[in-house]
Amino acid sequence: MPSSQKNSPAVKDMLIGALLRVPAQAIQRRIIKELNAAGFEELSMPHMAVLQFPGPDGSRPGTLAGRAGMSKQAMNRLLGSLEDFGYLVRNDAPGKGRGRVVHFTKRGYAAYAKVHDILRDIEQEWSAELGAKDFAQLKALLARVWDSRLID
Amino acid sequence: MPSSQKNSPAVKDMLIGALLRVPAQAIQRRIIKELNAAGFEELSMPHMAVLQFPGPDGSRPGTLAGRAGMSKQAMNRLLGSLEDFGYLVRNDAPGKGRGRVVHFTKRGYAAYAKVHDILRDIEQEWSAELGAKDFAQLKALLARVWDSRLID
DNA sequence: CCTTTTGGTAAACTAAGTTTACCAGATAAT
DNA sequence: ATTATCTGGTAAACTTAGTTTACCAAAAGG
Numbered sequence: 445m446p447s448s449q450k451n452s453p454a455v456k457d458m459l460i461g462a463l464l465r466v467p468a469q470a471i472q473r474r475i476i477k478e479l480n481a482a483g484f485e486e487l488s489m490p491h492m493a494v495l496q497f498p499g500p501d502g503s504r505p506g507t508l509a510g511r512a513g514m515s516k517q518a519m520n521r522l523l524g525s526l527e528d529f530g531y532l533v534r535n536d537a538p539g540k541g542r543g544r545v546v547h548f549t550k551r552g553y554a555a556y557a558k559v560h561d562i563l564r565d566i567e568q569e570w571s572a573e574l575g576a577k578d579f580a581q582l583k584a585l586l587a588r589v590w591d592s593r594l595i596d
Numbered sequence: 597m598p599s600s601q602k603n604s605p606a607v608k609d610m611l612i613g614a615l616l617r618v619p620a621q622a623i624q625r626r627i628i629k630e631l632n633a634a635g636f637e638e639l640s641m642p643h644m645a646v647l648q649f650p651g652p653d654g655s656r657p658g659t660l661a662g663r664a665g666m667s668k669q670a671m672n673r674l675l676g677s678l679e680d681f682g683y684l685v686r687n688d689a690p691g692k693g694r695g696r697v698v699h700f701t702k703r704g705y706a707a708y709a710k711v712h713d714i715l716r717d718i719e720q721e722w723s724a725e726l727g728a729k730d731f732a733q734l735k736a737l738l739a740r741v742w743d744s745r746l747i748d
Numbered sequence: 749c750c751t752t753t754t755g756g757t758a759a760a761c762t763a764a765g766t767t768t769a770c771c772a773g774a775t776a777a778t
Numbered sequence: 779a780t781t782a783t784c785t786g787g788t789a790a791a792c793t794t795a796g797t798t799t800a801c802c803a804a805a806a807g808g
Contacts, residue, residue: 455739459715460722461623462649463738468616469665470747475613490795497614506755513621516756518796536756542804543755563611570612573744578737585726585734586615587607592725595622642764658786668787670765688787694773695786753806759799766793775784 471566478562484555486529494522499556500532500546508546531555623718630714636707638681646674651708652684652698660698683707 472492479487487495493512494500500508500523509519523546526532531552534544548556571579589595624644631639639647645664646652652660652675661671675698678684683704686696700708723731741747 455742458649458739458742459712460719460735460738461620461627461715463735463742464616464620464623465648467738467741467747468613468620471613471616474748488794496617497610504755514795515797517758517798520757521795560611563613567612570741570746573746574737574740578740581733582737582741583612583615585730585737586612586619587610588726588730589619589722589734590607590610590615594722594725595619596626640763656786666764667766669767669789672788673764686787749808751806751808754804756802756804758801760797761799762795762797764793764795766791768789768791770789771787773785773787775782777782778780 471563474566475559475562479555479558482558484551484558486525487531487555490522491526493519494526495556495559499548501548501553501556503546504543505534505546506543526552623715626718627711627714631707631710634710636703636710638677639683639707642674643678645671646678647708647711651700653700653705653708655698656695657686657698658695678704 472489476487476489476492493514494508503511505520505523506516508523509516512519523532523534527534529551530549532546532548534546536544567579570582574582624641628639628641628644645666646660655663657672657675658668660675661668664671675684675686679686682701684698684700686698688696719731722734726734
């Protein structure tokens, strides 16, 4: 059975890559696990590409593909499966301009809200562990990284 | 062509999940791109599961599988391809105890060193952007997250 | 009009993982 | 010691998720 690592040989020596990657992955795993436990059992890792901030509601399939860094075809398959599971619908024609628009169903919106809740819980826990001030500092620093052109 | 996103709708509203995930992914992509450009052209994303800290040298295949959170079979295929490309060898019998041990070849070690160099460059850039003090603070906070039992 | 561009789709292929099963050497038990 | 069990590595079949290549319909623009 696949499981995650847990023997950190000298945290002090770790470079920014691992320091960011490992907690990010841990959060992803937890989100999926709790989502499944909350009744959204069909959702697995690739679906997260659709569910993650800022969510697909109101967007075009092509736009979502770009955001997720994948081909339109791959995104479309994902949307198809999510549609089959009843999480969203792809309506064609937004009135003007050709194409389709994705909208959450009630279930889809519930799942998206659940992700948000889980993340709030995680933030709560981290905040309790690090202290509210330090956690806020961490988020602020990460936001500065984002704001700068450090990430492409 | 798959490309990454770049329209941040309100960084202030982002939760810790996205704040960690996006830069972590950006770093991964950059490492692979620069590795390829530096002559290690066969290396692609899945190989990173082997190359990433603290590296495979001296470890058992099963241990590496555990660290990477994947099955022994999947890891073994990865090691096989890396062996084919001349990055490492799997010697059997470390003297005592049955099994195999992975060791870098010269080329493998060079690739691993290159990853380290790239990460040092990235740290340099981030440090220049955020200021050395703030960047150190960011790393320190992430290290505290790691040290705590917040991540599984 | 007719041509080009844009968004979405479909089919074929490839990559990368899982499950299931198996085998060899080590460890332990009676 | 001989057998039973456990551990680590491997192999085969299957599944999933992505890519490429190709195509089609609607818009846009000369």
